[in-house]
Amino acid sequence: MSTLEIRNLQVSVNTDAGAVEILKGVDLTITSGETHAIMGPNGSGKSTLAYSIAGHPKYTIVGGSVTLDGADVLDMTVDERAKAGLFLAMQYPVEVPGVSVSNFLRTAATALRGEAPKLRTWVGEVKEAMEALNMDPAFASRNVNEGFSGGEKKRHEIMQLELLKPKIAILDETDSGLDVDALRIVSEGVNRAKENNNLGVVLITHYTRILKYIKPDFVHVFANGRIVEEGGPDLADKLEANGYADYVSK
Amino acid sequence: MSLLATNYLTPTGREEAWRFTPLKRMRGLHDGAAVIGDRASLISTHVLPAGVTFVRESLEPLAESDDVIIERVRGFSSNVAHLSITANTEVGQPIFLGRSKGALDTAELSRVRISLGNHATATVVIENTGDTVLAEDLEISLAPGSSLTFITLQEFESQSVYAARHHAVIDKDARYKSITVTVGGDVVRILPTVEFIAPGGSAELLGVYFATAGQFFEHRMHVDHAVPHAKSRVNFKGALSGRDAHTVWIGDVLIRAVAEGTDTYELNRNLLLSDGARADSVPNLEIETGEIVGAGHASTTGRFDDEQLFYLMSRGITLENARRLVVRGFFNEIVTEIGIELIQERLMDRIDGELAKAGA
Ligand SMILES: Nc1ncnc2c1ncn2[C@@H]1O[C@H](COP(=O)(O)OP(=O)(O)OP(=O)(O)O)[C@@H](O)[C@H]1O
Ligand SMILES: [Mg+2]
Numbered sequence: 001m002s003t004l005e006i007r008n009l010q011v012s013v014n015t016d017a018g019a020v021e022i023l024k025g026v027d028l029t030i031t032s033g034e035t036h037a038i039m040g041p042n043g044s045g046k047s048t049l050a051y052s053i054a055g056h057p058k059y060t061i062v063g064g065s066v067t068l069d070g071a072d073v074l075d076m077t078v079d080e081r082a083k084a085g086l087f088l089a090m091q092y093p094v095e096v097p098g099v100s101v102s103n104f105l106r107t108a109a110t111a112l113r114g115e116a117p118k119l120r121t122w123v124g125e126v127k128e129a130m131e132a133l134n135m136d137p138a139f140a141s142r143n144v145n146e147g148f149s150g151g152e153k154k155r156h157e158i159m160q161l162e163l164l165k166p167k168i169a170i171l172d173e174t175d176s177g178l179d180v181d182a183l184r185i186v187s188e189g190v191n192r193a194k195e196n197n198n199l200g201v202v203l204i205t206h207y208t209r210i211l212k213y214i215k216p217d218f219v220h221v222f223a224n225g226r227i228v229e230e231g232g233p234d235l236a237d238k239l240e241a242n243g244y245a246d247y248v249s250k
Numbered sequence: 251m252s253l254l255a256t257n258y259l260t261p262t263g264r265e266e267a268w269r270f271t272p273l274k275r276m277r278g279l280h281d282g283a284a285v286i287g288d289r290a291s292l293i294s295t296h297v298l299p300a301g302v303t304f305v306r307e308s309l310e311p312l313a314e315s316d317d318v319i320i321e322r323v324r325g326f327s328s329n330v331a332h333l334s335i336t337a338n339t340e341v342g343q344p345i346f347l348g349r350s351k352g353a354l355d356t357a358e359l360s361r362v363r364i365s366l367g368n369h370a371t372a373t374v375v376i377e378n379t380g381d382t383v384l385a386e387d388l389e390i391s392l393a394p395g396s397s398l399t400f401i402t403l404q405e406f407e408s409q410s411v412y413a414a415r416h417h418a419v420i421d422k423d424a425r426y427k428s429i430t431v432t433v434g435g436d437v438v439r440i441l442p443t444v445e446f447i448a449p450g451g452s453a454e455l456l457g458v459y460f461a462t463a464g465q466f467f468e469h470r471m472h473v474d475h476a477v478p479h480a481k482s483r484v485n486f487k488g489a490l491s492g493r494d495a496h497t498v499w500i501g502d503v504l505i506r507a508v509a510e511g512t513d514t515y516e517l518n519r520n521l522l523l524s525d526g527a528r529a530d531s532v533p534n535l536e537i538e539t540g541e542i543v544g545a546g547h548a549s550t551t552g553r554f555d556d557e558q559l560f561y562l563m564s565r566g567i568t569l570e571n572a573r574r575l576v577v578r579g580f581f582n583e584i585v586t587e588i589g590i591e592l593i594q595e596r597l598m599d600r601i602d603g604e605l606a607k608a609g610a
Contacts, residue, residue: 058556079566079569
């Protein structure tokens with residue numbers, strides 16, 4: 001059992017006009033096996049939360065804490081956070097020219113497992129992970145995310161999730177840009193990871209559609225840099241019907 | 251050939267062609283002060299395949315040169331190391347040339363010719379290693395329909411100086427692909443130059459270089475489209491790391507008025523891995539006719555992309571390994587063009603080593 005605890009997290013980003021505060025005190029606790037959906041308007045700070053937990057250098061932590069089973073996440077380098085068991089499926093996965101998917105995956109698996117996976121079992125493992133997400137095996141020899149379509153990038157993220165077996169995963173709009181079949185395939189991948197590894201999931205999304213496949217235990221409404229309401233799955237339906245007007249009162 | 255007295259041509263550093271080169275570190279190659287040693291270092295390191303000969307003989311230069319050092323080399327010697335591939339021969343295995351012993355207290359002035367007969371095909375690799383002060387006039391003659399892949403590896407020891415022109419003369423429908431790799435030496439100045447003498451030829455000049463603290467590597471291209479319907483591509487990638495690492499890339503491409511149907515593109519990318527390093531990159535496209543297929547150039551100099559490093563590290567990869575992956579990835583496109591596994595691996599290991607040495 002693992003627990004990711006976010007307490008009063010305050011984050012700013014540096015701009016030409018000085019530091020701009022984006023997260024204004026976020027509290028959230030995720031435990032293994034749980035699925036938390038986060039929904040909220042554009043620009044409310046959802047990706048900022050995801051990136052801050054993963055340690056993106058662009059963001060400055062102004063206050064608060066993030067711990068994983070008591071260990072101070074904010075004190076870790078980006079790779080240490082991954083080694084501790086955190087995973088971020090990015091809203092905009094990055095292209096890395098000249099680095100093949102297979103080389104990337106093997107390097108990552110080696111780093112996370114502490115030893116290079118045995119070549120024979122590894123090839124099968126990758127092939128299986130790709131097939132499970134309906135990815136052409138040819139992707140293994142392509143460069144990381146280079147020229148991938150939007151949906152292919154998202155499948156690639158979830159394939160990594162299955163291969164790298166984190167404890168807690170943050171999925172930042174993984175459902176955006178997926179066609180109906182891909183949405184189901186990707187959701188099944190997430191559900192497999194939940195089942196096989198008792199994964200805890202933070203699911204950032206704009207649509208209730210994915211929540212039909214990945215059932216959330218909790219739904220959080222995110223607005224203006226903080227969580228403004230929490231509820232069960234039915235809250236998502238309410239949001240879909242009414243929008244965020246109630247939460248972004250100025 | 252120029253008839254000017256060579257001392258008249260001694261560069262001062264103010265000339266366009268010499269404005270970046272640290273003349274003080276040229277060990278007298280540029281001003282005639284170097285003591286010429288008695289050595290002819292280029293050797294064949296493997297058994298020569300059938301249809302290939304390698305002999306020393308007296309040859310007139312193939313083409314004019316306006317480079318002072320090349321003039322000095324030619325003034326000094328008519329003796330040329332000549333690698334020749336017989337017409338209609340397809341040499342499957344790469345032909346390897348290398349260096350016998352060099353020296354730092356004397357200089358070598360070397361002339362080399364590589365010639366391919368009609369419709370001959372070959373890959374030639376020159377492995378430049380060791381301690382040396384070497385000026386080299388290397389000319390390549392490609393007969394109609396021939397095809398050469400020419401790989402030079404500058405893996406000199408740290409005090410070496412190498413000043414050379416690698417000049418290809420491309421006849422009708424001949425294909426020339428060069429891969430110039432420069433990773434070792436104190437001062438390396440190479441002029442990869444190309445001259446089309448009949449239509450239908452193609453030239454692809456590729457290169458990688460990695461300069462660390464104090465090293466100076468200059469690659470000064472010149473592609474002369476003097477005939478119609480020839481195609482050229484230039485793509486050089488460099489990395490720099492450490493104090494006073496300095497690289498220069500000049501891409502002079504001339505499309506003469508007669509050169510209708512020319513298709514050319516040149517590209518130089520530099521990766522600055524630390525402060526205190528300097529990459530000069532000067533594309534220069536001169537177009538004298540509008541009747542062309544295409545002409546373009548691009549030049550970029552940048553640092554590590556934070557987003558790339560973050561993405562890799564978010565998968566557990568350490569900063570050091572993430573940098574290594576990104577740098578290998580940066581060079582990969584060109585290194586794989588070498589097509590010789592052993593050399594590719596050696597080169598990538600060397601690049602890893604340079605990166606580690608620089609602590610970047
Ligand atoms: N460099 C910056 N300068 C100014 N504002 C910035 C900068 N970087 C981020 N922001 C702002 O931070 C806010 C939060 O952005 P974030 O990406 O976290 O939103 P989001 O909730 O993920 O939105 P979306 O639903 O559109 O993905 C936005 O208003 C954004 O414009
Ligand atoms: Mg977002």
